[in-house]
Amino acid sequence: MKTFQQLKAEIEEQVAASTVKPDQDVLDVFKYSISKGGAGYPQDNQIFTTWFYGAPDCGYVTDWCYFLVELARDESYSMEELCKMARFWFVQPSHFGEYCGLYKQYYFTKEIDKILDTLTREEFVQLLSAFRAYIANVNVWVFQYMPWGVGYAFMRKDGKYFEEALSLCN
């Protein structure tokens, strides 16, 4: 079991490593389309649904952490309650993120889970803040690699568009 300092340092190291250089997990899944955990294989060997559902489950861990840190400011929440909410809120989506190939973030989730009950309120805030910074980097690279240009084939439409289309239908 890592100490609070060791784990925070390890997360910060990963933040530094993925700030301007690609996060390896995101590179694998979103640039190379590798299905590391088997996601998408049963559904026609495609990776798009893994991107669509896997990326946000991991990405929204930033918001789960944000909420937990805000609630930690409120002394009426005991550490026990904060730890329970943390486990209710981000362990499962982080685990799904791992299945989608984003291994490192779930490794951190498991390490955080191990020491969660030993943390002081301040350590809880510091550790989740560092973890949130790493997930934010994962988000950066996900949005960097997502093929947004495909959207040019699915452009916003309005009444005028469909009126013109209708006129061409008969």
Next chain:
Amino acid sequence: MDWKALKKEIEETAERSVEICPEDIMRVFEYEIAPERCGTGGLMLGPWFEGATASRYLIPYYIYNIIKLTKDSDLPVEKIRQQMNLMLPKALGTADLSGMWTVADLTRRTMACVNEMENRDEILELLNALYLYGSSINAWQNYRVKWGLSAAFMIPTRKELVGMAERSSESYI
């Protein structure tokens, strides 16, 4: 704000959405209709990806967790309110901006109601109605997204990756 009337409206909307695909989903995911403000550059892939996610988190994930925590940890009314007002606004804004107007409207009015209600069981009744509706939105989105797009993004197997590596010298750059 009459919470019973709102609950009835949400339940009727949810009941309808068991049978037929909700209007938000047909408008945004099927017909790609959106107002000027929705979708940077007019592209719908952003609203699809972020809009579907925001509406999935807005009700299925956040309301689900508030209901679950209320039951499991005996969350008092003021903490239900605190968590709603903390967790919902950001996702609500993105869902609304992405064209999920009914989802955003019903959620906004539920928040306004809960901020005035005192009886926890009644709050849970209202949140339950919203959770059923949000689950319907989640189900129909899962159905209506144009998954045919997936065919353009195939997973290379280990063997194919090795094959590509062997041919890499053939690549122009």
Next chain:
Amino acid sequence: MSKAEFIMRWPELNKQVRCRPIHHNRELFDWFMENLPTKCVQTVTVVAGLQLYMQNVKMPKVECNWIQENQPLEYMADYPVGRAMFFMTAGHVANFTFKAGYATEPMPYPTWAEVVDEDKETFVAVANEIWESVLMDKKTYHVEFFAAED
């Protein structure tokens, strides 16, 4: 003893199968039975494996009084075809899947029911037909649940 079987039926396909309890989570099965009849739109999971996905199932009569963290779990990749698990179920809304084929998701869920062996072939055929629809012609299917005796 509460009724120990429910029917899962797809009206648009005019097909149905029988479902019974499994070795654990019998109280979850009974809770589901107490809330029948009910129904929802039939979708499928699109990442983890071939599963029928029921995300908006109204549980009108008895509120959910359990959480998955307190229940025995099984790993989705391992449990048999035809078995059901509960996912984000709370209050008066159930959310669950029935495994219909090859699944790679290695995550644990509370399993609670299974299609009877004699009906598994029908079940898998229905699941595949609905999966094809989600990917291609987007027909709408519903699924209904009612106690076996009704």
Next chain:
Amino acid sequence: MLRFKMNWPQLGLAVRCESCGKNEAALKLLMENMPLQTVQGHEMVGGWMIRNRSIYMGKRFFDIPPQDMETESMKDAPVGRISLLFPQGNSTEMLIKYDECEDFRSYVPVANVVAEDLDTLKQVGKLQWKSATRTKEVVIVEFVVED
């Protein structure tokens, strides 16, 4: 007046930024973390905005509670507005409005790109949009305090 610069070394472009009279304490905290750099992105739902999804605040922990900061919707903000989203602890997102947009979501405004540099900002915004939707070039932005 607090001042900093945004540099895009690979584009050979830079713009000057200054406090906008709102949330000055938040801007001070952010600037105590400079110099810093991040991979720049683009907003995909709300309109013509550069979106930096991970501004790492590793030197100075951001501890201003949200209720102590003024918010504003992006559609009401002037072009050139720099705003934060969920600033907290070691991380914040940052949105930079470089052209018209109708995004009614609320953000924490902290700075403006100076008027003389708005054309340069718009040029960078368009390059970022081209990267996001076509070229996928990785664009790094640097933030440096100006004395």
